[in-house]
Amino acid sequence: MVGIIARGLLIPFLGTSLGACCVFFMKKELNPKLQRALIGFASGVMVAASVWSLLIPAMEQSEHLGKFSFAPAVIGFCLGMAFLLILDNVTPHMHLNNVVEGPKANLRKTTMMVLAVTLHNIPEGMAVGVVYAGWATGNVNISASGALALALGIAIQNFPEGAIISMPLHGNGESKGKAAWYGILSGVVEPIAGLVTILLTRVVIPILPYLLGFAAGAMFYVVVEELIPEMSEGEHSNVATILFMLGFSLMLALDVALG
Numbered sequence: 001m002v003g004i005i006a007r008g009l010l011i012p013f014l015g016t017s018l019g020a021c022c023v024f025f026m027k028k029e030l031n032p033k034l035q036r037a038l039i040g041f042a043s044g045v046m047v048a049a050s051v052w053s054l055l056i057p058a059m060e061q062s063e064h065l066g067k068f069s070f071a072p073a074v075i076g077f078c079l080g081m082a083f084l085l086i087l088d089n090v091t092p093h094m095h096l097n098n099v100v101e102g103p104k105a106n107l108r109k110t111t112m113m114v115l116a117v118t119l120h121n122i123p124e125g126m127a128v129g130v131v132y133a134g135w136a137t138g139n140v141n142i143s144a145s146g147a148l149a150l151a152l153g154i155a156i157q158n159f160p161e162g163a164i165i166s167m168p169l170h171g172n173g174e175s176k177g178k179a180a181w182y183g184i185l186s187g188v189v190e191p192i193a194g195l196v197t198i199l200l201t202r203v204v205i206p207i208l209p210y211l212l213g214f215a216a217g218a219m220f221y222v223v224v225e226e227l228i229p230e231m232s233e234g235e236h237s238n239v240a241t242i243l244f245m246l247g248f249s250l251m252l253a254l255d256v257a258l259g
Contacts, residue, residue: 057142
């Protein structure tokens with residue numbers, strides 16, 4: 001069980017790390033068409049993961065509330081959206097098309113860039129931790145395969161996030177190694193947040209439906225506020241829409257087949 005949980009917690013971090021390492025193989029800036037395709041695919045994956053891996057299990061675990069079985073999921077979802085809304089007001093938005101400004105990034109810009117993405121990774125790590133905590137305690141509505149599907153979905157979404165940090169940093173003058181290192185560091189918080197959530201299982205389990213809804217709300221906020229606007233504006237939006245469809249379909253299939 002420990003090995004399964006450890007693997008699940010590390011998979012999203014691996015996605016961020018692989019994305020950050022793209023700086024070693026690509027030009028200083030992502031190709032716009034590829035950039036929108038990655039964002040569209042990640043958006044589809046995150047929406048499907050939020051619904052099938054988080055919101056539906058949250059409602060299934062609240063069936064004893066009868067007609068109000070939706071309440072914990074809705075309350076948690078709204079709190080998750082509100083949390084990210086507050087977070088966005090105290091950290092800079094990480095839009096892909098405006099992170100590169102000038103030939104040389106100063107220390108403050110670099111620090112704030114890494115901080116913003118790092119803070120956004122915490123709820124995602126918590127989401128994986130919440131699901132694995134539920135599975136580890138024998139919750140019949142959560143399977144190891146379903147938890148793995150969520151971890152894989154977040155890892156897919158994290159791949160472009162890692163590139164979001166490393167590619168612009170290199171374009172602003174940082175070495176490839178240092179740029180990749182910053183991107184990798186931004187993902188370290190995910191397994192840590194997941195592990196802390198699991199260690200607090202006794203606290204987590206009684207409010208698990210609320211936490212699943214919270215994680216879904218946080219992930220939906222990232223999709224609606226950050227990813228969809230980026231994939232929809234300018235050229236190549238049709239490519240992003242097609243990849244959204246493919247990402248959503250893939251995650252839906254993974255959740256149903258593995259769950």
